[in-house]
Amino acid sequence: MRGWMGKFRSLLLFGALTLILTGCGIENVSALKPKGYGSELLFDLMMISIAIMIFVFVIVMAIYAFVLFRFREKKGQEDVIPKQTEGNKALEVIWTVIPIILLLVLAIPTVQATFDLADQSSQDDEGTLTIDVTGNQYWWQFTYADQEISTSQELYIPTNERVYLNMKSSDVIHSFWVPAISGKMDTNPGENTNTMYLEAYEEGVYEGFCAELCGPSHSLMYFKVIAVSPDQYDQWVEDMKNVDPEAEPETASAQEGQELFNNNCMSCHAIGGGSAGVGPNLANFGNRSKIAGILEPTKENLKDWIVHPDEIKPGNQMPAELVTEEEADKIADYLLELQHSDVGQDVPVIEASE
Numbered sequence: 001m002r003g004w005m006g007k008f009r010s011l012l013l014f015g016a017l018t019l020i021l022t023g024c025g026i027e028n029v030s031a032l033k034p035k036g037y038g039s040e041l042l043f044d045l046m047m048i049s050i051a052i053m054i055f056v057f058v059i060v061m062a063i064y065a066f067v068l069f070r071f072r073e074k075k076g077q078e079d080v081i082p083k084q085t086e087g088n089k090a091l092e093v094i095w096t097v098i099p100i101i102l103l104l105v106l107a108i109p110t111v112q113a114t115f116d117l118a119d120q121s122s123q124d125d126e127g128t129l130t131i132d133v134t135g136n137q138y139w140w141q142f143t144y145a146d147q148e149i150s151t152s153q154e155l156y157i158p159t160n161e162r163v164y165l166n167m168k169s170s171d172v173i174h175s176f177w178v179p180a181i182s183g184k185m186d187t188n189p190g191e192n193t194n195t196m197y198l199e200a201y202e203e204g205v206y207e208g209f210c211a212e213l214c215g216p217s218h219s220l221m222y223f224k225v226i227a228v229s230p231d232q233y234d235q236w237v238e239d240m241k242n243v244d245p246e247a248e249p250e251t252a253s254a255q256e257g258q259e260l261f262n263n264n265c266m267s268c269h270a271i272g273g274g275s276a277g278v279g280p281n282l283a284n285f286g287n288r289s290k291i292a293g294i295l296e297p298t299k300e301n302l303k304d305w306i307v308h309p310d311e312i313k314p315g316n317q318m319p320a321e322l323v324t325e326e327e328a329d330k331i332a333d334y335l336l337e338l339q340h341s342d343v344g345q346d347v348p349v350i351e352a353s354e
């Protein structure tokens with residue numbers, strides 16, 4: 001009985017470990033495959049710490065094994081106590097100096113990286129891009145003040161360029177984290193603006209998360225960073241500047257949807273333009289890879305969201321049942337037609353769950 005249970009337990013343990021470990025090192029998602037300046041710096045620090053840890057572990061274990069073997073109890077010498085050493089100067093110096101050296105090896109690059117990651121000195125240089133990031137329960141807003149563009153859930157940036165972020169929260173503390181590109185930074189309510197920068201090396205769609213428990217739907221607060229070539233990025237800016245919220249939709253159903261949307265939803269939402277309201281700016285919504293950061297962009301899902309956002313993201317700020325199912329159907333037709341820019345559509349999306 002005992003043996004069977006034991007086997008079952010280890011199977012369970014290894015099963016769980018496999019599950020956990022398959023989450024490691026996924027392209028564009030994980031800090032273990034750095035694709036940006038910040039994440040590379042952090043990855044190198046991790047490697048230094050691990051190397052030092054292994055070094056210490058191996059030496060301590062070797063001494064431990066040696067002592068265990070050398071001073072083991074021998075037949076006929078049960079009462080023999082080996083020679084006791086106290087206050088050996090050479091030994092004391094060695095085991096004080098070695099850790100100091102190890103700590104210095106760890107501390108110097110860590111302090112260097114800390115200052116490097118906080119360096120905003122070139123933020124005001126000509127041509128640098130600064131984006132305002134606002135954390136909200138439970139979505140992210142990205143405002144390109146100079147370009148008069150405001151987006152939600154998807155942050156477009158050019159590759160190989162330092163993009164500066166000014167970060168705030170509209171409600172509680174959130175934390176902005178794109179592990180494959182950079183470290184994380186809190187967004188705080190009030191006047192306190194935090195800053196950081198992103199620099200992505202390769203084109204790609206990088207998964208981002210909220211890393212600070214902020215309410216019941218905290219774990220659903222995903223976003224994406226879409227890094228495209230500088231030319232493509234300029235194209236995107238052009239496209240987004242030209243968004244016309246009054247443009248007439250193609251199908252009759254979408255036209256009705258537009259009117260319903262303008263009457264019921266515009267108090268919180270905007271389509272295009274530099275500012276947004278209480279809710280996300282829905283420009284280019286039809287090209288999003290996710291609805292509300294989490295749902296696949298199908299019409300069914302969109303209808304579900306419009307009628308019952310509360311069931312999908314508990315505690316979020318969008319009221320439920322503002323419109324009927326039929327009205328939601330038409331609004332969904334309208335929103336899915338909002339395709340203002342195809343930049344980034346050909347960049348592969350790699351997801352944590354794949």
Ligand code: HEC
Pocket residue numbers: 137138139152153261264265266267268269278279280290291292293305306313316317318319322323331335
């Ligand atoms: C009281 C303000 C408010 C009103 C009115 C409102 N919304 Fe929202 N809406 C929000 C907020 C806040 C969110 C973000 C929810 C979240 O993700 O936590 C949101 C999210 C959305 C999203 C997902 C956006 C994204 O970034 O993927 C869609 C689509 C949407 N709303 C459609 C509608 C439609 C259609 C209506 C009208 C029937 C409507 N909303 C009315 C506040 C509002």
Ligand SMILES: [Cu+2]
Pocket residue numbers: 174175210211212213214215218219221
């Ligand atoms: Cu959160």
